[in-house]
Amino acid sequence: MRIVALGGIGEIGRNMTVYEYRGKLLIVDCGVLFPEATEPGVDLILPDFSYIEDRVQDIEAVVITHGHEDHIGALPFLLRLRRDLPVLGATFSNALIAAKCKEHRINPKLQTVREGDLLSVGAFDLEFFAVNHSIPDALAVGIRTPAGTVLHTGDIKLDQLPLDGRLTDLGGFSRFGEEGVDLFMVDSTNAEVPGFVAPEREIGPVLDRFIASAKQRVIVASFASHVHRIQQVVDAAQRHGRKIAFVGRSMVRNMQIAQELGFLTVPDGLIRSMDKILDLAPDKVVLISTGSQGEPLSALSRMARGDHRQVNLVAGDTVILASSMIPGNETSVFTVVNELARIGVQVVHQGMAKVHVSGHASAGELLYLYNAVKPKNVIPVHGEWRHLRANAALAALTGVPKDRILMAPDGVVVDLIKGKASVVGMIEVGHVYVDGNSVGDVGDATLSDRLVLGEGGFISVTVAIDATTGRAVSPPTVSGRGFSDDPNALDAVVPLVEMELARSENDGIVDPHRIAQAVRRIVGRWVGDTYRRRPMIIPTIITV
Amino acid sequence: MRIVALGGIGEIGRNMTVYEYRGKLLIVDCGVLFPEATEPGVDLILPDFSYIEDRVQDIEAVVITHGHEDHIGALPFLLRLRRDLPVLGATFSNALIAAKCKEHRINPKLQTVREGDLLSVGAFDLEFFAVNHSIPDALAVGIRTPAGTVLHTGDIKLDQLPLDGRLTDLGGFSRFGEEGVDLFMVDSTNAEVPGFVAPEREIGPVLDRFIASAKQRVIVASFASHVHRIQQVVDAAQRHGRKIAFVGRSMVRNMQIAQELGFLTVPDGLIRSMDKILDLAPDKVVLISTGSQGEPLSALSRMARGDHRQVNLVAGDTVILASSMIPGNETSVFTVVNELARIGVQVVHQGMAKVHVSGHASAGELLYLYNAVKPKNVIPVHGEWRHLRANAALAALTGVPKDRILMAPDGVVVDLIKGKASVVGMIEVGHVYVDGNSVGDVGDATLSDRLVLGEGGFISVTVAIDATTGRAVSPPTVSGRGFSDDPNALDAVVPLVEMELARSENDGIVDPHRIAQAVRRIVGRWVGDTYRRRPMIIPTIITV
Structure with missing residues (x-):
């Protein structure tokens, strides 16, 4: 069996793992990654499908472990390559996939699976296990092939008192381990964090206390897929005689789905539409909103601004951020918190009260997993390098031999042969960018230009020359954007360019490219000397 | 007495407070702020000097509480307005100011003050108090005028076991409080953090343990002004038979100054130059480096890449980040951590071991301050809104009446009259940007252009037209930067523009501005419809 991650190892996001056996493929998850500051203007990052795009007919199925964006977000793009790809997921995951695909005008071929199910897709015999995470209905998947057995956890934690009573199936893992797990693919997100994640159950009373003591409006922002957290808010609202409304497109949509499928229970009459709820007294209202990551266009950010x-927030209102801060979002979250604090809104966040816990196993829980599964080989997944290393160290502590713990980031090809996993090669897996409605046309050159333009703007110099003599037929047009607010900042450029043009003409140069190069050089040097800045210099020489 | 902050309240950075009495001014601190992602390409942000620039002759003195950049960084720019401004600071602060001014070719008029000093500058009677912070020789300043008494803490914590034995002078504050403090200006940075900052003394043994157990090279990255932390590293290195070298320009410079002035004690022969130290066995070496914030050009980042x-790091080396993460720097710090983890370097940071503590008082310490000073009025300073609100809540808990706790962010004018502080007005205090070697020419228009260019690049369309007929005399030149890697992405633009030009010509339009507007509109619409993107559209119409 061959294993290649097209995303998700060495980064948090765009999880996608390809399992190959005798030319047939099984894919687990197909998510997106969100761009960093060094990838400006990009909307999404997809796994690189190059490795499989000529072999989509060989894909037996795509298994989805759960419905988060970093596990399902790229599915519509994969389905564009083959519309009838069988997609296997749990009820709630499939409902979110269907909603997402609808936006892309794709009708996916979904098959519902659940914990305990055993089924075969081609040569891959699958077994599904219940796991808990920060979304309902998450699954781990066991994969048996004649070449070996894999256990792929997906995102996982071991809450021993889950709100829905659906425990991570540690017993099932033990049984599977007894049979012999050749390769264990384990979530690394919180491997650096010692101890255990507190039970979800401890969050409810804290939320309840803040809602009970609030004298005015309460807004709770959380992840739009965190149904159990929302259930806790709903319950607290009901206890304290407050009506609720859902705010934000994804929150409204997902909570509708969750209710329809029975994952969220809301007493009759508790929900109001936004229009109606604002007629109620402030102390009769809880708004449940998106925007917990400080997204500038979210409902919460707009309220804060x-x-x-x-919704017009006033001093004395309460905002609870029942969420973690996804790394990289700290600044935007605190921008919102500061805007709220300025108004005089009381802001409660994870830093000051236990209003959220993570959905990923801490180190202590990971040890339980290793000891249950007793894997022969381990690949830490779902993490940046620091997480992978920490997870590898835990595997080693439980007795997995160090040469059987593989650091196999995206693109590393691992073969599992006779119970031993080894790195056998490397494929190219670049970042595939979605910008607007096109995929893949924005690449490194464009991003590097954006970074230069974003840092220093540009200075453009346009000159029309006579095609035969090279003589300028009009004065140079010089303008800058993103360079200076001073309208006279570039006054010195016109005479500078004119001098250079005269020099070129004297030298008999008529090639527009050579003239452009000379202009770029002289203007670049001038701006460096004068301003110590490096805007992009854009010479345009047109011949008439 | 009138009080106006030109920076530092409502933000962390560019601290500068103006105290006015009978037309004369006393300034406390003059620092810089570092730009956020929404201020791309900018090097530094200065306090807005507009309020005082016509009155620099009325400034009696500038008092510097300590030598951090956010308290001294803008001083050279202020001194450009008046070179002979008297600057009062402690020994270490003044040494750092002198070094900074030297880079700006300014020779400041420095006067050294120390804790316990009483001196008058004009009508302002000053008293200096020792405080501890994350840099040696920090001071608080008491300001007595006939119109009232102010206590200005500067950055402060209450380490009860400071490494240099120099306690924050809580007794002095009490005595000053007994006399009657009309206005208390208090550091808010950690007001949200419950409890007490652990003593600096607890860090040493942790650093010692990691250095003792390291088998190869150790690199410790910290703040270049955190002399006590560096002292702990030096001591640990010596105990374990390792030589040290300082790496990074500011680290080398500051540790030289600290040694000369007796703030840092390094045994003879312990320091090696970088050239020499690399000949030693890896387990005989500790490098003390800058780069703890993940700055891409720092020594540490370069080693990681x-x-x-x-320095060529290898698996098994140890990097200790003996520092906090300044908010906003999380992504860059973790980028470095991940690069190090990839190599196999063991990385130790504040998240996993007590290798750093903050230099700012937590809530518990702030309560001690309020109870010692018993102020009549309070202005929380040195913080974003969330910190100011938390600090205000602490003041109220100790019994300061709520109407005597003023939220007075940058630019708010406060008058202290007969023992009562009140907001009386507001002045404009914009962000003044330093970009390259010029100050103030980059403003909102430029930044907003940079943000657009950084997100989507630009498409330029250049056309030469006949000045009298409006007829195009050459085909349009279309090019994009930061838009797409696809060379054919803009193929459709030329015919589109040609059609528009023909239309204009037919309509008898010869005004280049109107033609440019039409081109911008049509290309903008096309790119929105085709790509769902919004690059900047730059039409250039030249007349020949």
């Missing part, structure tokens, strides 16, 4: 169409 | 000229 005072430009939400319906 | 494998492009440091001298």
Whole structure:
């Protein structure tokens, strides 16, 4: 069996693992990654499908472990390559996939699986296990092939008191381990964090206390897929005689789905529409909103800035961020918190009260997993390098031999042969960018230009020359954007360019490219000397 | 007495407070702020000097509480307005100011003050108090005028076991409080953090343990002004038979100064130059480096990327980040940590071991301050809104009446009259940007252009038209930067523009501005419809 991650190892996001056996493929998850500051303007990053795009007919199925964006977000793009790909997921995951695909005008071929199910897709015999995470209905998948057995956890934690009673199936893992797990693919996200994640059950009373003591409006922002957290808010609202409304497109949509499928229970009459709820007294209201990551266009950010169409927050209102801060979002979250603090809104966040716990196993829980599964080989997945290393160290502590713990980031090809996993090669797995409605046309050259332009703007110099003599037929047009607010900042450039043009003409140069190069050089040097800046210099020489 | 902050309240950075009495001014601190992602390409942000620039002759003195950049960094720019401004600071602060001013070719008029000093500058009677922070020789300043008494803490914590034995002078504050403090200006940075900052003394043994157990090279990255932390590293290195070298320009410079002034004690022969130290066995070496914030050009980042000229890190080396993460720097710090983890370097940071403590008082310490000083009025300073609100809540808990706790962010004018502080107005205090070697020419328009260019690049369309007929005399030149890697991405633009030009010509339009507007509109619409992107559209119409 061959294993290649097209995303998700060495980074957090765009999880996608390809399992190959005798030319047939099984894919687990197909998610997106969100761009960093060094990837400006990009909307999404997809796994690189190059390795499989000519072999989509050989894909037996795509297994989805759960419905988070970093596990399902790229599925519509994969389905564009083959519309009838069988997709296997649990009820709630499939409902979110269907909603997402609808936006892309794709009708996916979904098959519902659940914990305990055993089924075969081609040569891959699959077994599904219940796991808990920060979304309902998450699954781990066991994969048996004649060449070996793999256990792929997906995102996992071991909450021993889950709100829905659906435990991570540690017993099932033990049994599977007894049979012999050749390769264990394990979530690394919290491997650096010692101890155990507190039970979800401890969050409810804290939320309840803040809602009970609030004298005015309460807004709770959380992840739009964190149904159990939302259930806790709903319950607390009901206990304290407050009506609720869902705010934000994904929150409204997902909570509708969760209710329809029975994952979220809301007493009759508790929900109001946004229009209706605002007629109630402030102390009769809880709004449940998106925007917990400080997304500038989210409902919460707009409320904080005072430009939400319906909700006008005032001093004494309460905002609870029942969420973690995804790394990289700290600044935007605190921008929102500061805007709220300025108004005089009381802000409660994870830093000051236990209003959220992580959905990923801490080190202590990972040890339970290793000891249950007793794997022969381990690949830490779902993490940046620091997480992978920490997870590898835990595997080693439980007795997995160090040469059987593989650091296999995206693109590393691992073969599992006779119970031993080895790195056998490397494929190219670049970042595939979605920008607007096109995929893949934005690449490194474009991003590097954006970074230069974003740092220093540009200075453009346009000159029309006579095609035969090379003589300028009009004065140079010089303008800058993103360079200076001073309208006279570039006054010195016109005479500078004119001098250079005269020099070129004297030298008999008529090639527009050579003239452009000379202009770029002289203007670049001038701006470096004068301003110590490096804007992009854009010479345009047109011949008439 | 009138009080106006030109920076530092409502933000962390560029601290500068103006105290006015009978037309004369006393300034406390003059620092810089570092730009956020929404201020791309900018090097530094200065306090807005507009309020005082016509009155620099009325400034009696500038008092510097300590030598951090956010308290001294803008001083050279202020001194450009008046070179002979008297600057009062402690020994270490003044040494750092002198070094900074030298880079700006300014020779400041420095006067050294120390704790216990009483001196008058004009009508302002000053008293200096020792405080501890994350840099040696920090001071608080008491300001007595006939109109009232102020206590200005500067950055402060209450380490009860400071390494140099120099306690924050809580007794002095009490005595000053007994006399009656009309206005207390208090550091808010950690007001949200419950409890007490652990003593600096607890860090040493942790650093010692990691250095003792390291088998290869150790690199410790910390703040270049955190002399006490560096002292702990030096001591541990000596105990374990390792030589040290300082790496990074500011680290080398500051540790030289600290040694000369007796703030840092390094045994003879312990320091090696970088050239010499690399000949030693890896387990005989500790490098003390800058780069703890993940700055891409720092020594540590270059080592992590494998492009440091001298140091080549290998698996098994140890890097200790003996520092906090300044908010906003998380992504860059973890980028470095991940690069190090990839190599196999063991990385130790504050998240996993007590290798750093903050230099700012937590809530518990702030309560001690309020109870010692018993102020009549309070202005929380040195913080974003969330910190100011938390600090205000602490003041209220100790019994300061709520109407005497003023939220007075940058630019808010406060008058202290007969023992009562009140907001009386507001002045404009914009962000003044330093970009390259010029100050103030980059403003909101430029930044907003940079943000657009950084997100989507630009498409330029250049056309030469006949000045009298409006007829195009050459085909349009279309090019994009930061838009797409696809060379054919803009193929459709030329015919589109040609059609528009023909239309304009037919309509008898010869005004280049109107033609440019039409081109911008049509290309903008096309790119929105085709790509769902919004690059900047730059039409250039030249007349020949």
